[in-house]
Amino acid sequence: MSPDAPILFFDSGVGGLSVVAPTRALIPSAPFIYAADSAGFPYGTKSEAEIAARVPALLGRLVERYRPRLVCIACNTASTIALSVVRAALDVPVVGTVPTIKPAALISKTRVIGVLGTDATVRQPYVDKLSAEYASDCIVIRHGSAELVTLAEAKLRGEPIAADAIKAAIAGLFTAPDGDRIDTVVLACTHFPLLEAELAAAAPHPVTFVDGSAGIARRVAHLTAGQDWPLVAPPGIAIFTRLDEDVEALSPALAACGFSEIVAL
Numbered sequence: 240m241s242p243d244a245p246i247l248f249f250d251s252g253v254g255g256l257s258v259v260a261p262t263r264a265l266i267p268s269a270p271f272i273y274a275a276d277s278a279g280f281p282y283g284t285k286s287e288a289e290i291a292a293r294v295p296a297l298l299g300r301l302v303e304r305y306r307p308r309l310v311c312i313a314c315n316t317a318s319t320i321a322l323s324v325v326r327a328a329l330d331v332p333v334v335g336t337v338p339t340i341k342p343a344a345l346i347s348k349t350r351v352i353g354v355l356g357t358d359a360t361v362r363q364p365y366v367d368k369l370s371a372e373y374a375s376d377c378i379v380i381r382h383g384s385a386e387l388v389t390l391a392e393a394k395l396r397g398e399p400i401a402a403d404a405i406k407a408a409i410a411g412l413f414t415a416p417d418g419d420r421i422d423t424v425v426l427a428c429t430h431f432p433l434l435e436a437e438l439a440a441a442a443p444h445p446v447t448f449v450d451g452s453a454g455i456a457r458r459v460a461h462l463t464a465g466q467d468w469p470l471v472a473p474p475g476i477a478i479f480t481r482l483d484e485d486v487e488a489l490s491p492a493l494a495a496c497g498f499s500e501i502v503a504l
C-alpha cells in the first residue's frame with residue numbers, strides 16, 4: 240500500500256463533508272479525495288433503479304482512476320440502496336453510511352424517534368430492518384425532505400438560509416401522529432448535520448440529533464489502522480461529475496475542508 244493512496248469519499252453533493260471533518264480529525268495526514276455526483280444530484284428524488292445503476296458505475300471509474308485504499312459512501316441514499324452492489328463490484332474496502340437508529344433507540348426516553356432523510360432513504364427496507372432490529376420498542380416516525388438537501392447546499396455556497404424554510408421542511412415530522420413526543424431525531428442524510436444549528440432552532444420542542452459521522456470516522460480509522468501515510472497530508476482533490484457556477488460557489492467551503500483543487504470527472 241503506497242502511503243499516497245487516498246481515502247475516497249463519495250456523495251451526490253457536499254453532504255459527505257460532514258463525514259470528512261471527523262475522519263480528518265482522526266487521521267490528519269491521510270490523503271483525501273472527495274467525489275460529488277453533481278450531474279446526478281439530488282439522489283433523494285431518484286428511483287432505486289437509477290441509483291443502483293449510477294453509483295456502482297461511477298465508483299468503478301473513480302476507483303480505477305484514483306486507486307483509493309478505501310471508499311466511504313458518505314451518503315445514506317446511495318448506501319441504503321447500493322452498498323451491497325458496490326461492495327461486490329469493487330476490490331477495495333467500502334464503508335457505507337446508514338441511518339443511526341440503534342444509537343437513537345439507546346438514548347430515547349420517550350421511545351419516539353424521528354428519522355429525517357431523503358424520500359428515497361426513508362422508504363428503504365434497510366430502514367425497516369434497522370427499526371425492527373434496534374428500535375422494536377420505539378415508535379419510529381420517518382420523514383423525507385428534498386428541500387433540506389437543497390438548503391444545505393445553499394448554506395455551503397454562502398447563501399442565507401431562511402428559518403421558515405427549515406421549519407416548513409421538518410413540520411411533517413412533528414405533526415405526524417405521536418410526532419409531538421419525538422425526543423431524538425436521526426439525521427439520516429449526510430447533508431443534514433451541515434444544518435444542525437438551523438434544525439435545532441426550527442424544531443417545535445428540544446430534541447437530540449444523532450448522525451453517523453463520528454462512527455463512520457472511527458470505522459475508517461479502524462480499517463486503515465497501521466497503514467502508512469504521508470508525513471503531511473497532500474492538498475485534497477474534489478471531483479465533480481459536472482462543473483458549473485454552483486460548484487464554483489462551493490470552493491471556499493471545499494477549501495475550508497481541505498479540498499483546494501476542484502476537477503471534473
Ligand code: DGL
Nearest residue numbers: 254282283315316428429
Ligand atoms: N447526502 C445524501 C444522503 O445522505 C443525498 C442527498 C441527495 O442527493 O438527495 O442521503
